[in-house]
Amino acid sequence: MNNQIWFKNLKKFFKQENLKKFFPKVNMSLDEKLNSIFRLSIYITIILIFITQNIEFISVIVLIGLLTYIIYKNKNKKDFFTDYDYNYVQPTDDNPFMNILLSDYIDNPNRESLNKKPNVDLNIKKLIDKKFSKNLYKDFSDVFEKANSQRQFYTTPITTIPNKQNKFANWLYNxxxxxxxxxxxxxxxxxxxxxxxxxxxxxxxxxxx
Known part of the structure; x- marks a missing residue:
């Protein structure tokens, strides 16, 4: 999905394939949910202005836009790092390892790839651990975080639809x-x-x- 907040890329925000994404879903990142809410406020405002012929309802867009901006900035300070590139897919509570979901083939066929930049590897790892451990029951013996099934869950080599099989094969064998x-x-x-x-x-x- 569109992982970039609306005010950073308005052209992508108003792309035709994104216009139908006006309702937040569980598998969306926070940025995607904010985009959906702001897009929904635009639709509601247009309907209200058309019905009431009152242009003052345009303030709804301004208020929701300001609210999403504030939430985004606070989230950026709390959960992320200054060198993180939001053009790439990022860990979420429902998909901490950023793998392709079955629903992505219908809802998100143009999902972004995983960020491979070396300078964010450590930050990504910390964020994955944070998302993976959220609401996870622990006891005093989990101080080394080795009992949380980390061995069974991992990020797969392919993170785009369709997969880059030829590129991956060249990396392995060429x-x-x-x-x-x-x-x-x-x-x-x-x-x-x-x-x-x-x-x-x-x-x-x-x-x-």
Missing amino acids: RGPTCKEGNGEQCIKNLHNPLYDLDKKNFKPLYDI
Whole structure:
């Protein structure tokens, strides 16, 4: 879904595929819910002005817009970090590991990808732990947070619809041009580098070629 708050990208906010998203859902992030509420206020205001012929109802849009702005700013200070990029999918209470949900294929086919930037990895991890542990029963033995089923739940490699299977396969198996194909760097890597017995002063190879 649209993970960017409305006042940061009005063009995306008024895109045709987003116009029908005017009611908050459980699987939405807070930004998406704020966008839905603000979009709903616009629709209600238009209907009221059309029925009553009173332009003063435009104040509803202003008030709701201001309210969503305040909530967003307070949330930003409380839960997130200054270097977090809101153009990417983020952990939520209902989907802390940011995986693709079955409902996304219908409700959110254009969902954003997972943020892979190294500088936010630690922040994302902290946020995942926070969302995953919310309302989770714990006792005094959970001080190391190793008893919360973390091994069974994880973020999958694919986070977009449709998946980037070719790109993922290239990342796994594509070794690039070989030495025979003119890759000089690979030729250097192919040079033999024998293991040495560090226990001996003469550093003789552990095996003969």
